[in-house]
Amino acid sequence: MSYLFPNYQRKDIQWVKGEKSTLTDQKGQNYLDFTSGIGVMNLGYNDSELNQVLAEQAAQLWHAPNLYESQLQEKTAEQLAKGKDYVAYFCNSGAEANEAAIKLARKATGRSKILSFTNSFHGRTYGAMSATGQTSIQEGFHPLVPDFDYLPFNDDSSLVQQIDQQTAAVLLELVQGEGGVIPADQQWVKKIEQLCHENGALLIIDEIQTGIGRTGTFYAYEQYQIEPDIFTLAKGLGNGFPVGAMLGKSALAEAFGPGSHGSTFGGNNLAMQVASKVVDRINTPNFLLDVQKKGDRLSKELHQLAEKSSLVKEVRGKGLMLGIELIDQETLIWAMDQLKIEGLITLKAGQTVLRLLPPLIITEEEITQAVEQLEKVLCKEQIND
Template sequence: MSYLFPTYARWDVTPISAKGAWLTDKNGKKYLDFTTGISVCNLGHVPENVKKAVDEQLGQFWHTSNLFQSDLQEEVAKQLTDASGLDLVFFANSGAEANEAAIKLARKATGRTKIITFIDSFHGRTFATMAATGQDKIKTGFGPMLETFEYVPLNDLQALEKAFDKETAALMFEVIQGEGGLNAGQTEFLQQAVALAHKNGSLVIIDEVQTGIGRTGKPFAFQHADLTPDIVSSAKGIASGLPLGAIIGKKELADAFSPGSHGSTFGGNPVSLAAAKATLDTIFDDNFLAQVAEKGNKLSSMLEEALSSVPQVKKLKGKGLMIGIELTEEAAPYVTAAREKGLLILTAGTHILRLLPPLNVTAEEIEQAVAILVETIKQQAYEKTAGN
């Protein structure tokens, strides 16, 4: 029996070690990991510079509380503000907590209560972030949701215009919907949406929990469209697998988060921050990010060429090293088949295969993954065709 609540449909894989892009299970089988803990281990498993920083911090102290000054918090906050173009940071423990803080900050700063989000969005599983999520399946069974959230279709400017009113505190969105199917906001629409929010006196919250920290080839995905957010949420890849989340915001919002207005016991933990500083030192380097974009183009091009004739493959989606393969049928069996061949991938929605390799993945590892993936997709497609 298991002593865990059955909240996850767990795979039959028990890891015992991992390094770089590779994971080994308790049976000694090695897997090429293109999940990276769902866009968390952006430098692969156990990167040496991050391990060194964590080991050093473990030898100093593990926790004090946020009543104390922290040079390390200031240093990581500066890394995030420099990379985002914003001014101030609040540290939490996760993406959901970061989005929760963003919602609270927007409501308090504006004195308004309504938040507009997009259909198929995903912002977390707390009550506020669950209410912000534009997917009914996330909310099933939990009773009435928190009020004053409204959902509109992505890339529908007319619907968005109708949703704004004098009570709208913020527009909240992902540039690319990570869990909702890798649906991307069109650049012109996103620019118009931000302008519309600001015209209505509403704040713009951009959820970069999955798309941020170099995943799309820039520090944050909103920078591809030259957007001007008021608040950005971040987590996942920020600390190479140690728990950390953050919101980054404009200095004009400082008064709304005055002493006693919000807090976190473990947010900004020194061990997680040591990991974050080392992680961001690597990822926020211009040359490193250029290589991410180049690798993303290589991976997409190889997949496009190899899968263009497979009828079950509709199109590729995503940006940088956040890539989706949209199928004409459910994706889950393909994920299982790839895993049996030694490649770990994910779904996004029901019909998307999602690839989230380490940002420092090698050309050889990309080629290995593509070979396994193409073999898997073609074999699955052939078996289904033959079965009919």
């Protein structure tokens, strides 16, 4: 008997050790990790510098409530603002960051209508789940938080009609992660930004999975020539330590005055020290250029693989956030199992997409290894012929 709720479909494997891009299971078997703990371990496992930062802070002070000033929070917020006119609120997860964004948008505008998109994913807490455009995630939890509407992703047709003077905000991912690794079209995103400005609505970008260097720029929105009113972060921000953040334009600050929102653990000392070091490491031109180069190489080789495999329909994504759309759901399940046997750990996205999220520190040799493993499995029928 398990003493845990069965809300996770757990695989019969347990991770006991990690080193850079390699995971070790309870039997001592090593695997190349192309999941990064679902986009979390951007700097890989057992990073000595992050270990030291965490240990040094743990020896001083783990926690202080948000009733007092915090220079650690101020420092990390300034790093995340990157010289732009943003202020930060810290929490513990991506869902919490999106909950804060939803509350801020409604309070700042005095409106309640929020638009998001089909196949989006913004979290499983009530507001974030209500913003998520997937009925399977919402099933059994109605009634949802009211005044959320879902539009087709990358589709201009309904934008003009739906974004109006009653709209508080538009919330979107620039690459839909859980929905199938689907990048947003740049002109479509620019149109959303324009319509938001014209109607006094706020543009919220969910950077939970795309942020902190994952797509080759520190924030994915930097590739779209937009400037969101609000954006949210988590996952890679703490490299495994729980931390989330919502950043909003400083003009919105008065809407979140004392008593409007809060978190007991949000912005705690341990999380801030780790997050600050992660940002310091990743937000450099050389590091991000390296991510771009490795992402371009991996994408190119996956496209070449796709030409040889009858199981692959499409390869898409940005940076080191890539998806391989397979012909059906059964093939996806089979491929993930076969890849695990070969020593490569992968993720699913949507119903048919094999999602690849390697640590950003992945080496060229490990990319070669992963492509060989993918080719061995996805081109298996051709090899057998």
